[in-house]
Amino acid sequence: EAGVAQSPRYKIIEKRQSVAFWCNPISGHATLYWYQQILGQGPKLLIQFQNNGVVDDSQLPKDRFSAERLKGVDSTLKIQPAKLEDSAVYLCASSLAPSSYNEQFFGPGTRLTVL
């Protein structure tokens, strides 16, 4: 079974530039999550999708971050414009259903450096 795919793996940009990350979840997984993991910290949920609908985006900085999952499969996360403090690893995860009893399967992440 293929895991969660993310691209790119690494991205370096200047502050105020834009960047987009892509995630392809495990086939059949209805729930998709984007997390931000700053160095030395645990992952912080940015947004959760159930199929193509948003379940929770309460911690997403909506003035600069946006995410979509148009067909209920792939998802993109965009930052525009980027700030220095956005430097982090962006992790995508998926699960069969939205329950905290279910396993979340994580991709390898995209490491973003903002200069």
Added chain:
Amino acid sequence: TQLLEQSPQFLSIQEGENLTVYCNSSSVFSSLQWYRQEPGEGPVLLVTVVTGGEVKKLKRLTFQFGDARKDSSLHITAAQPGDTGLYLCAGGRGSQGNLIFGKGTKLSVKP
């Protein structure tokens, strides 16, 4: 804001030693998961505990959920270099699947 505090933050031990890491909160969770994360990779689930007082074993790893479902511990017996990694606990509060992660314990096991 619910917080999960993990201790210690860093742990460096020799192969063969035993260790325990802790995950504490003032909040009650419906479930608690432990993940291990290696450099350059995403976290991988080790175990999910859901019942207060529950104990689960995974080879040399023993996980316990506190009676009040506010804390958890992970005990590793006879640690091996392959156990090296970042151990994250994550608390869940039910139907939406949201997890709150602790900052993790970075374990290094030297041969």
